Amino acid sequence: MLSAPSRFHSTGAFLHFFFPSLTAMVGYWATLSLNIPDFTRYAKSQDSQIVGQAFGLPVAMTLYSFVGIACTSASEKIFGEAIWSPITLLGRFHQPVAAVLALVAVLVATLNVNIGANVVSPSNDFSNLAPRLISFRTGGLITGFLGLAMMPWKLMSTFGTYIFGWLVGYSGLLGPVAGIMVADYFLIRGTHLDVASLYHRGGPYEYSRGLNPRAVAALVIGVFVALIGLVVPAVRFLYDYAWFVGFFLSAAIYYALMLRYKPVDAQV
Numbered sequence: 001m002l003s004a005p006s007r008f009h010s011t012g013a014f015l016h017f018f019f020p021s022l023t024a025m026v027g028y029w030a031t032l033s034l035n036i037p038d039f040t041r042y043a044k045s046q047d048s049q050i051v052g053q054a055f056g057l058p059v060a061m062t063l064y065s066f067v068g069i070a071c072t073s074a075s076e077k078i079f080g081e082a083i084w085s086p087i088t089l090l091g092r093f094h095q096p097v098a099a100v101l102a103l104v105a106v107l108v109a110t111l112n113v114n115i116g117a118n119v120v121s122p123s124n125d126f127s128n129l130a131p132r133l134i135s136f137r138t139g140g141l142i143t144g145f146l147g148l149a150m151m152p153w154k155l156m157s158t159f160g161t162y163i164f165g166w167l168v169g170y171s172g173l174l175g176p177v178a179g180i181m182v183a184d185y186f187l188i189r190g191t192h193l194d195v196a197s198l199y200h201r202g203g204p205y206e207y208s209r210g211l212n213p214r215a216v217a218a219l220v221i222g223v224f225v226a227l228i229g230l231v232v233p234a235v236r237f238l239y240d241y242a243w244f245v246g247f248f249l250s251a252a253i254y255y256a257l258m259l260r261y262k263p264v265d266a267q268v
Helices: 011-034 046-079 086-090 096-129 136-149 159-188 213-230 233-240 242-261
Strands: none
Touching (some): 011 096, 086 096, 159 213, 159 233, 213 233, 233 242
């Protein structure tokens, strides 16, 4: 199983598949990275959250990736075809006890992942829109209904649709957001935030009625360039690198637009 030859016949063919897949995975984890404050704000110290993320994410994801690759490769040896979906793979087993235990494990894993990665942040967001009307629990229910309305079973119908369509596609939306946030915090603010002013009207973060038009402009341009490859085949490579293109382009545009508004204490 581990000595199975590569399906790629050249380095170019491998890279053509590798980089869009890398973009998809970065986009996948960028979702959680953007809302990681929903979790790290409960950390006892900065060091504790750094250690937790530095160990938990790289080590765990390396292990999970190996298990996924190994099981897919093993399925080809055992069943004669590469089966990437755990559910489809479980359907090939004819041992009820093993199948039930595996399905329970998949159910628990799905609940844990979705509650932690996909429910907490949007629930907070919906609740913050109208705190008096929408509680955190109600925000979670709204998130659940919207998740069903997106019909995820169609997005995951094939690995190509899921990876190159969905993951790469929405990475083009998340990359610009991350780029603007990173540029603002590190380059514009110099990692210094006036926490009290974040909650006050008329403060340095009020901008134009609570909206920063320069950030919106950087976001729109970044998303447009990152996704233009979907409709213009000549620049398809921009879409294949959607997260990276959107991240760096929006960060650069936002930084340039915000230079004249850079706080004095961040210019040291």
